[in-house]
Amino acid sequence: MRKVVLYIAMSLDGYIADIDGKVHWLCGEDINNNYMDSYLKFINTVDTVVMGRTTYNQIVNELSPNNWVYNNLTSYVITNTPFKANSKIISTNENVCNLIQKLKKYSGKNIWICGGANIINQLIDKNLIDIYHISIIPTILGNGIKLFDKFSIERKLKLISNNSYNGIVDLVYEHR
């Protein structure tokens, strides 16, 4: 069965965005080194990406205003106010856990959960993440938006791989 993959970068102290929601600090030690092998390898394993409205807005307003960055994927945007985009972008106010459980029943490549924290933590809480692929950025950011909320249940993990490039460490886990 296709898997649900949380693929995201966080600072050593656990932040995915700074206090203003910005992500300019999400880079390795050499900011001119745009090593993409890890991302390109990953993106070939998925055909679907799921994100919240804030993440969507950040992509279209800041990261890539002129063309949709995930044109090779089917993109789902979870939002209270669905909007019309194009045939590759589906916006919905469906609960993200229900959507993921539905998408898992279809055949296909893996499903990428790319953010934000609200969506991610709903999925962790319901144990709906199969693979945690966390890129540790070499910085103690100090403040911002945390990746992990608090949970009442511990989730024991199994390390699948551990690679580093340009000071960034890619940790990949499954459930034990």
Added chain:
Amino acid sequence: MRKVVLYIAMSLDGYIADIDGKVHWLCGEDINNNYMDSYLKFINTVDTVVMGRTTYNQIVNELSPNNWVYNNLTSYVITNTPFKANSKIISTNENVCNLIQKLKKYSGKNIWICGGANIINQLIDKNLIDIYHISIIPTILGNGIKLFDKFSIERKLKLISNNSYNGIVDLVYEHR
């Protein structure tokens, strides 16, 4: 000059102890695998260990009631109520930042900061940690005592090494 090393384990979600202050979950995937190479290699690089009173109490009451575990090191215990122990254990109510700045002026091996969070964060805040050696335990603990407080200044790091054993990932950083 000797360096100040924060050597500590945390869960993937950033906790160093659970909500009751317990650390029984600080282990790798196979709980019967007591791989110690990383610790033994580290302990040979230090001759001094600095800790708070809670960490000290945890060691003598829970981890090793019969003999002091760091007999080969000079141990400093930061506490509001200094006590008499033995010649290898010095308890003091001195501010931990002042103590560290004083100890750095003496010759010797590196200085280990082993916890707890209060002492660690005072030292991070004053930029007095030279090496961050963080062992990532393969678990999302969910709740407990956080390693990192919030800070107003970002600390950019440089990855020195990255090793894994039994699902635990040892990340070692210096300042950039």
